[in-house]
Amino acid sequence: MENGKSNGAATMKLPEIKFTKLFINGQFVDATSEKTFESIDPRNGEVIAKVAAGDKEDVDLAVNAARHAFDHGPWPRMSGFMRAKIINKFADLIEQNIEELAALDAVDGGKMFHIGKLSDIPSAAGHFRYYAGAADKFHGETLKMTKPSMFGYTLKEPIGVVGHIIPWNFPSIMFAMKVAPALAAGCTMVVKPAEQTPLSALFFAHLSKEAGFPDGVINVVTGFGSTAGAAIASHMDIDKVSFTGSTDVGRKIMQAAATSNLKKISLELGGKSPFLIFDDADADKAAHLALIGCFHNKGEICVAGSRVFVQEGIYDKVVNKLVEKAKNWNVGDPFDSTCQHGPQVDKKQFEKILSYIEHGKNEGATLLTGGKAIGDKGYFIEPTIFADVTEDMKIYKEEIFGPVMCLMKFKTIEEGIKCANNTKYGLAAGIVSQNIDVINTVSRSIKAGVIWVNCYFAFDLDSPYGGYKASGNCRESGMDALDNYLQVKAIAMPLLNSPWQ
Template sequence: MQVQLIKFMEKALKMSRELQGYTLREPIGVAGHIIPWNFPSSMFFMMSAPALAAGCTMIVKPAEQTPLSALFYADLANKAGVPAGVLNVITGYGPTAGAAIASHMDVDKVCFTGSTEVGRKIMQAAATSNLKQVSLELGGKSPLLIFDDADVDKAADLALLGILYNKGEICVASSRVFVQEGIYDEFVKKLKEKAKDWVVGDPFDPRSRQGPQVDKQQFDKILSYIEHGKREGATLLTGGKPIGKTGYFIEPTVFTDVKEDMMIATDEIFGPVMSLMKFETIEEAIKKANNTKYGLAAGIVTKNLDVANTVSRSIRAGTIWINCYFGFDRDCSYGGYKMSGFGRHLGLEALHKFLQVKSVVTPIYNSPWL
């Protein structure tokens, strides 16, 4: 069974000469999806659903740490009647299977979610093969700005959620928290109390709010950054140690007295480690928030609408949350600025990235252009 290519009539064009014209949006062709290990189910659908809706065929490569869900969903797609060859899953490692997708001459677009380092390699492979289109959703070091008028109790809850959700293994984690000086001391006290009450343990236990890191490599990486923070002179407010003798559990970790050039404030740790810093003015907060090579997301906590509007328009990031965090919705696209990549997930933008625009022009009858 062959898949019929979908052609979307975009719009008729108002031509300046005796010509008739319109544009089409057509499926880009074969899409290659390279998805990460931290959200294997969500990312599978966020990448494959718009490609399928656009009429594309695809190859999905899950991360080597988490291949089973993608294989299961491919089997479900087959049982649901998706034609053979439309949704294909190939397992393997990045340097082999992932590199083959990025460099293949018959793949028309590659979508990658992961580190900035690997994102560069994806772009290089696309450039040296068939100049396939690329969408990248890469690293982040997202700021959370908490202003003096914020409810301190709720702000502390948001700050912990922003860094501890999914054990901090999420690209939009609010790992840099900036608090205005008027409530800073009160916020630090409240945050420390709440962090100590955060339950870390078996993710199948309903009392647990934080499970283990994905593997030993990530576990060791996070602990090494915690040691870097201590050596660089940051103050360990709470946490900083492994939990138990089995599994890869790490205490919720908060550093104060963090300077912006410290490794814990500049590098994406991808773990439950927060860098807490102070600011005085709105202008200073904006400058500190933008002082990063990344630009994936940011959060703002304030009751002042003018402050919220000013700051949200000034921060160079693809998603801004005001008085909430992780507020994703299917119609609200997200993606990065700067070294956090380009291209968008969700919303119409996600559909459009799998469509090519074609202009069709023909002369009007008896036109001199005939």
Template sequence: MASLSNGQPESFVKIPTIKFTKLFINGEFVDSISGKTFETIDPRNGEIIARIAEGDKEDIDLAVKAAREAFDHGPWPRMSGAARGKIMMKLADLIDQNVEELAALDAIDGGKVYTLCKTLDIPYGAANTLRYYAGAADKIHGDVLKMSRELHAYTLREPIGVVGHIIPWNAPTVMFFAKVSPALAAGCTVIIKPAEQTPLSALFYAHLAKLAGIPDGVLNVVPGFGPTAGAAISSHMDIDMVSFTGSTDVGREIMLAAARSNLKPVSLELGGKSPLLVFDDADVDKAADLALFGILFNKGEICAASSRVFVQEGIYEEFEKKLVEKSKAWLVGDPFDPNVRQGPQVDNKQFDKILSYIEHGKREGATLLVGGKPVGNKGYYIEPTIFTNVKEEMIIAQDEIFGPVMALMKFKTIEDAIKSANNTKYGLAAGIVTQNLDIANTVSRSIRAGIIWVNCYYGFDSDCPYGGYKMSGFGRELGLEALNSYLQVKSVVTPIYNSPWL
């Protein structure tokens, strides 16, 4: 059984006072029009952290009106890229100055490990992402075209307009800035709906954006629920683009709503059931570490988690033993404990969903190698769970569980590995562990997924595009590809003097 940390969070880190609980619209914190609020819950114990203003369609209308005014008549899209970049750099500096409080908000609100938030999510996922796009803001330009007729032409890249962002609860800081940063650099104005489970850090970032000098109306944060606030964003006639990260089913609804309204473009980063392929020549000890990291990082609540692990038969038994040994030493518990590697699942709904999938696996005939039970009697903690003797058609090998549950399977040949890796409706990520360059290159080109990690996992970076194939969606986060998503291409054509066009 996994170890459990039972320390009280106050013995490790001082929990901050919750300062911002209202909607942020047009540069001000305001109550919702309805006056309604909802509870945000601490997954460590199921207790209420705070009551948050609940945005609905009328509040989205107000936020869109502010964003539209800021885009059509405000300074942000008309600033030089260098001026926008300077303000974004200031926001990044303010984030660095508040890193501990921001990390604590994501830990208490989402059950994320505090030390990882403090060393990864906030400095890299937020501040460094902002700086990357701030540096790109003054490098947006078109091309001069060589026309085949007596014409001179060039292209302009212009901001797409008002953008609606709907972000998930599993990485509230990282996804906030993966979406907001390129949109701001492009000159867009934005409305962000954070997940109802994790609104706290998004509201704090709105406060810092105001301090940094981002003009009123450019950045609006409206907490609320998907069927109300999220649906209002997707169908709004005055929003020019929607970017969503979350489940495939919800992504389909957003795409339909966008099509039925003003045919706005959408960018969708959706579910995953990512394979990790371990070949016979791998270092078994390191491969087992990588496999556990791939499924247990962020308690398995990550779209790219390596939830299907395929191991070549020559090392399978040794690999299985290593996994059991290492999983038993994996410390689960209070996310503020510096020794803990896995905190609680985000809420009771996700906790129950994961446990129900574990029961599915047992009923389908998979062998529960380790784990499979809740940890402790308070909060939403689940043991690292590994199933073996898994068949590819089983539910636990096909559905996205979004929790610390691994399906472990065996393969014989490279061809078998490729076939198994592609035997899913998803195509978000994949991992390959081998010392053979030919195998790495062959398999990388054969797997239908948006990112392939060779001898590593979660190799994210601001400059590296990330997104899916198949039912994992389309569009890309990060990299210059993401910046281009928020830009329109306009062609300008004029006749050359004395041309037949005059």
């Protein structure tokens, strides 16, 4: 270790950056303005590549391609079985390029390379396989009409052209989570990856061409949220926008949709998830789950269990174990498999997290461990734990999106539930207890879309995922996600000798 960081991956050969242009109508092209922006390696702050900076004009071109592919192309007119064959081929190609995709996310976003190989990229491929299996299995219903002289049925049809705006914290998984069900439904799309992590999305675009998707079905426009993202949100020829990111930006997308063509929107937004540990829990296991729940992916995850509430009977024991485990948490190069935690995604996020840590100190929270940047190069931050956090503190109320844990003590089940719900967010929650009555009472009382009991981050392709309150308005994953990209058409006709004839 040097300056608190592991340097065991110093000799790792970095991935070749092959694709940096926009992908529109099946071709890689320069931005209309020919402008580019720098993609930065968060390990050292150095430039990885210059990537095309798409703007409104480029979004227009991409939407035109997607519109033509939807209105006149084969994709929405194919049988679900035929769409599934191409989607499965795409999954095959992703699996064949696991190392390269994982390396791109590591060098572009500071994500752990070995976790990318074992989890993120296989999960992305799994999303495409799951929805390939669903592509020929959604259908309408035959209706029992109240008028006996009428026959009616419904169709489920693709919603049209979709704009996907994806975040930087899980670039490959989020690409798949949004694109896969939209493809299965028969939609065409324009994808805007986050400007911090554009490289894997462009590689996926390359693989989509190899897989055989018709031109215009998948388009990728790299650029900034304030330009390319805003153009997607307000575009009159986009039928649906799917967005994952902050609640503030989600509101702007809702406003843009309302003032343009009233397009449908799916929002998966921020979180400040509670993690409740009850007296009957195993302290060591509970501390491990709480640590993973807060510090996984360097805290850059919307469901992070960053508000940890521990019942008073077990509080001291859990806190001691948390501090011990946090001090042994290895922060370093994402290409080093001995590390658990890489750099924050960019300088802006790095400085934002450090400012929250200073707020915690200044507002009177007790810093138990961490609290500092590591080294003088890159964007590394120590796992940080605050105790004596109160509900009026900034670190309690606001989503930090970094490795910062807030510890609080509670007495009764009722108090724990009240504390858990004391937030504008409602994305996820964790419960650690062996008492089934406690588990049932608390899980039914917490206002959140996902509850994990005696586990955390228990994502599954078949399990719907989404939030309550300011955490969003949709469900992704599972068959529920298909509904985001389908619309229902009702058809009615008179029977023979009906008075309607």
